[in-house]
Every structure is written in C-alpha cells, then in structure tokens.
Amino acid sequence: MASIYDIPVQSISGDATTLAPYRGKVLLVVNVASKCGLTPQYEGLEKLYEDRRADGLEVLGFPANNFKEQEPGSDAEIQQFCSLTYNVQFPLFSKISVAGNDRHPLYSQLTEALPRATGEGPMRDRLAGFGIETNAEPEVLWNFEKFVISRDGQVVARFAPDVAPDDPRIQQVIDAELAKQ
Secondary structure: OOOHHHOOEEEOOOOEEOOHHHOOOEEEEEEEOOOOOOOOHHHHHHHHHHHHHHHOEEEEEEEEOOOOOOOOOOHHHHHHHHHHHHOOOOOEEOOEOOOOOOOOHHHHHHHHHOOOOEOOOHHHHHHHHOOOOOOOOOOOOOOOOEEEEOOOOOEEEEEOOOOOOOOHHHHHHHHHHHHOO
8 A cells, every 4th residue: 555645636726746845744634614503613633733833743634525415516615615714824635535335535635544533423423313314434424524543654543524623632633743753
C-alpha cells in the first residue's frame, strides 16, 4: 500500500499535489459540505486550525457531494463560500468522492486503516429517523467525518460526523499526537 503522502490529490485551485507537504505534521482530514446541518463545524475546524497550527496540526478539508447532494458547487464556489461564510484558512482540496464505487484512493486508504469511527451511533440513528439510508461500515457515514493522521502518516483515530472539532475525544488524540516528536 502506498504511503498516504504519495496519493495524488488536487488543491481547490486545481493544482495537482499530494499530502507530502504535510509530512511530519499531525493531520485532521475532514470531508466537508456547504449545505449540511453540520456545515457550522467549519467554524470549529477553523478555530482548531488557528489554535494548534503553530504546534504542528494541519486541518485538511475535502469537499464531497456523496450525501444528499449537500456539496453541489464547483471548487471555486466552495472556496468562496468557505472564505466568505467561515473565513476558512485551512487547506481545502478539490471535490472528491469519499464513498461508493468511485471513492477516492485517499478515502479508500483512510477507511481501510480504521473501519470504524469513534462516536458512531447518534448520527446514524438520527439519519435513519429522517428515512435516510446510510452507508455500512467501513464507508464514511456522512459529511464531516474526521480522520487523525500521525506525524509519520499513520491513521490513528476516526471520529463520527457529529463528533464536533472541540469534542474532548478529538482534542485528546490531537494533543497526544502533537506531543510526539
């Protein structure tokens, strides 16, 4: 299996790249969407990025339109929305698929590394209450699922979409990973 740093991705401005520039940092990889009930998490993600970036944390946002078409915009529209609505400064990447047959290789690797999310349950139950059929594990459940990657590129934690960026469980994992040199 290729290193997570070698998987091709595109910046939101369309430049071909990889995650190699983030080698040695702790990464919080999040699939994001602009028209979701969880979209206000952008605020918490940005605060976390601002508060911990100097310590070695990078928040990386991957827009995805997999769930009820809640990210319908173009990359330029997504970037504008994030900038104007939430003043997002953390890196955003080009829209990808995070689930299903066309799942991006990055998300294939993330979900294979950790097939189950911490905090799983309430979100799945709420979606079912709205009559929304959800993906079975190990697929990503919904927008704003979070993966923590260690400084050496290992997936060390996965959090359900409704586990907010300021949740103590996420903070504890990030703190522990940032403490490692």
